[in-house]
Amino acid sequence: MGTLVGAVLPYVAILFFVAGFLYRVGSWSRAPKKLNWKLYPVPEGLRGEAAYILEEWVSFKMLFRHNRPVWLGSYVFHLSLVALGAWFVLLLLGASVPWLVRLGTAGLFLSSSYLFLLRLWLPQMRLISSPVEFFNLALFIAIAALGWSLMGREMGTELRSWAISVLSLKPLALPGEGALIVLVFLLEFFLAYLPFSKMFHAASKYFAFHKSRWLNPYEATH
């Protein structure tokens, strides 16, 4: 099992991610853009657009203004993902920052659970949710819970060697811990699933704003 999840599935997951990414982004890029569906205010120039998007990324201001309960969960959730991503990169670079992984994991668990319950609790949120919305959140809850259960076992070094072995195409089997194997499996599943899911909005937002809301395809002809 350690070999399958450690040495085979990482490549399958990466393959799915890359294929899904290329398929999704490719289809959005290639699709003709002929509808002048501008919505004002339209930021001025690329710099203005970048500033607008950056402000949204940093603050989630749209949710903050209109839906504070969801903003709270969503903001903590995304910050936790950033923390975990940063921790992983630092780990690969050889720096061990245990507080970062604790913070990220705790934040991910709490925010996913909170969003799950909020979706269940608020009638209007429940009404617009289908099982897949709960599944996505449950996936993060499981990942965070497993991650937390493994915390403090000084696995950083082993995990680093394994990740580097995968990246250098000389994959090692995962160390024998059951929970770790399940955790890595879930992460691999997430990676493969991401580009095909609605959670792919880091990419879709570029198209929704830059290529749709702020675009008049006929402007060049004037």
Add this chain to the structure above:
Amino acid sequence: MERESSQKTQPPQEDKRGTPRKKIDKYQLYRASHVPSQGRVKPFLECLDKVVNHELYKFPLRLYLETCAKCNNCAAQCHITCDDQSNPHWLPAKRSDLLRKIYKKRYTLAGKLLGRLVGAQDLSEELVDEMYESFYRCTMCRRCALECPMGVDNSLITRIGRVCLSAAGMVPNNFRVSVESQLRGPAKNTSAIPERAFLDTIEFLNEEMQEMTGLPIEFPVNVKGAEILFVAPVSDYIMEADTLMGNAMTFYAARENWTIATGPGSDSINYGLFYDDNWLKDIILQLHEVVKEIGAKTLVIGECGHATKAQKVFAEYFGGKLPFQIKNVSELTAQYIRQGRIKLDPSRNQELVTLHDPCNQSRMGGLAETLRFVLKSAVSNFVEMEPHGNENYCCGGGGGTVGFEEIYDFRMEVGGRKKVEQLKATGAKLLAAPCANCKKQLRELVDYHNLEMEVVGIHDLVAKALVFEKEEPRKIEVVK
């Protein structure tokens, strides 16, 4: 000219949350409409097949249908649901889901394999009824899209829903009758006004203007070679005499070489925009023929939001590269003021005025500042309603819904509630709304909610403020 006012005035009863006490029937519109009740699934899906692969919609529609995060941010921005989200049929994301689940089932692998687990569902006759009701409650004002974190635009989904419903024969009667009259009727306008009656109205307006100003102001009709072809919504000739006279007086003061036209050139309304691209295209092209025949360099649309949008958004797609420009009349008036071609004396309009931003002009047309510039140049006391400009709330009658008497209660008690709150807070006596659609809804709201406010067009006030070169004492009453 007497303004038409609703006879249905009755005091609204609201609880503390502002929730209407009157129960709004779930299938109010459907029950009142003469639409088929069976055999709609197949034509609906055939149309959807075409739309999702159409070069115009493939990209945005699929993007919007695939990426909604279900955060419900839209509900907080919608004028219908911002204060009360208890009715599931009115939640924007829920409404879009009606089409989204069909899309998922039909065009996505996950939807085909996992069905309802991923929110996918087959289309049923029942669902068609629900869509008809729901898509005609949305006014397509696009306020919910303004701050959607995903950039999803529910109004496009609503519009495509209506397009597919139209293919299945589900079209509100007033759309059907108006479009039929505009494209196939003898009068070639939505109100079926015969040419003789149209010309009589023009004559009457000419006399009125001349009596008011003592100047030879008139509407030039079918003048070939005119620089500008001015096309108002034809309903203005019945309902908005003051706005039209304001338009004519502005052109006169600016010494513009302009004309209006009869026949298909008399009406800028395009209900095709709201439900059917075939009619949208035919009506656009029918008007373009007139512009070309006249030889005008600019097509100027009167105070009408959707007519402006229909032309500005779709004219080039359907009409190719055009030998003329398209402008809204307020853009032109702003240009005259900036160029010093007209002079306005704002002291002639001293009553407190507020501006309603028509969604199709401000949020969708980028004209928020232009409208303000013109209005503020013509009045001395102006107050903004909050929020305003791009963030303004819909009047509650957009997307063509103002024509549905069947949902009058809904428009008055639910759709227009937020607007009434805004209006009350301004304390204004005059409400300038440069859109025929908005004007009708706002007048009905003012009557229904007993607001002490008069609804006017921007050019009604421009007319009063215009200073002519050889002006005789004005016979119009200067409002103080």
